[in-house]
Amino acid sequence: MQQKSEPASSEDDDPLFIQSLARGMTVLEAFRQAEGPLSLAQIAARTGLTRSAAQRLVHTFRKLGYLTLSEDGRGFRLDLPILDLTHDYLRLNPLVRRASPVLLELRRNVRERVDLSLFDGRRMVYAARMQSKRETFFATLVGNSVPTACTSGGWAVLAMLPEAEVDAILDDHPIPQITPRTLTDPAAIRGQIALTRENGHALAIEQILMGEVALGVAIPDADGRPIAAIHIAASLSEWAPEDFRRRVAPLAAEAVRSILPG
Structure with a gap:
């Protein structure tokens, strides 16, 4: 299972650190070494997020173009803007x-x-x-x-x-x-x-x-x-x-x- 990476410095001690952005990045990082598309449940498990939070973040990344629904409709995968x-x-x-x-x-x-x-x-x-x-x-x-x-x-x-x-x-x-x-x-x-x-x-x-x-x-x-x-x-x-x-x-x-x- 992909483990959530630790931030370079303590989040609590850094007033400039944006927690919501960090949580969003864990969604993209969840796809490291994945064997195929990931379901919402898998993304939540890999990131440590609640299913509700994972759903909102996945929806946002889909709107931005970084995630797309898999061909069978059962999961999500990274999309072309990642290559950009x-x-x-x-x-x-x-x-x-x-x-x-x-x-x-x-x-x-x-x-x-x-x-x-x-x-x-x-x-x-x-x-x-x-x-x-x-x-x-x-x-x-x-x-x-x-x-x-x-x-x-x-x-x-x-x-x-x-x-x-x-x-x-x-x-x-x-x-x-x-x-x-x-x-x-x-x-x-x-x-x-x-x-x-x-x-x-x-x-x-x-x-x-x-x-x-x-x-x-x-x-x-x-x-x-x-x-x-x-x-x-x-x-x-x-x-x-x-x-x-x-x-x-x-x-x-x-x-x-x-x-x-x-």
């Missing part, structure tokens, strides 16, 4: 704008999948996905997220963080077992983070998809704090891991240098 907001976010994000031409050139050079993911605490959120011939539809969607602790780009980001922040990410919640080879032991993941610091990049084998090798390099901001990562992924049926590393690591590092401002 997504497009505007990507269009106005300075990192995505700088990275886009660099990623296109990198994709032409490596001829494998190239992704840009943004660091968001315990998850990496994909902002650009340039697929290879092997990808499934949902795996290529912008906005898809994966645990920071389970990916090459996530390991690269963690390698640039202070140890206290790494501990908070690894120890706060159980790490999901996505594939039989996904590392879930924090000590084992810390070992990969240490290797990443030595090498300047992370190499992950079958952490998110079986049969996949992925190399990740973090992108820092002007203060040296990681804010994103480039992932390059390929098939183990076509690449030995060390051959893949030797081929793409220099290209990924050069791409990051090209993206950095100034």
Whole structure:
């Protein structure tokens, strides 16, 4: 069940915080990882709202165009204006704008999948996905997220963080077992983070998809704090891991240098 996210600061102590707007946003957030349209009862359960409050908010979002009735009339789903907001976010994000031409050139050079993911605490959120011939539809969607602790780009980001922040990410919640080879032991993941610091990049084998090798390099901001990562992924049926590393690591590092401002 989708849990209501906590506000960045205490609602009671913030005179500018609008409670009604926050409750409305929980309705949109209820659709995260939903398997299909949601009924009013499901929306109320996922948000912690009463059914009456959920009904009023759903009605408002339908009037605004952000929600629509499902084809069978039994639930609601997000509608097209949500994509308008997504497009505007990507269009106005300075990192995505700088990275886009660099990623296109990198994709032409490596001829494998190239992704840009943004660091968001315990998850990496994909902002650009340039697929290879092997990808499934949902795996290529912008906005898809994966645990920071389970990916090459996530390991690269963690390698640039202070140890206290790494501990908070690894120890706060159980790490999901996505594939039989996904590392879930924090000590084992810390070992990969240490290797990443030595090498300047992370190499992950079958952490998110079986049969996949992925190399990740973090992108820092002007203060040296990681804010994103480039992932390059390929098939183990076509690449030995060390051959893949030797081929793409220099290209990924050069791409990051090209993206950095100034």
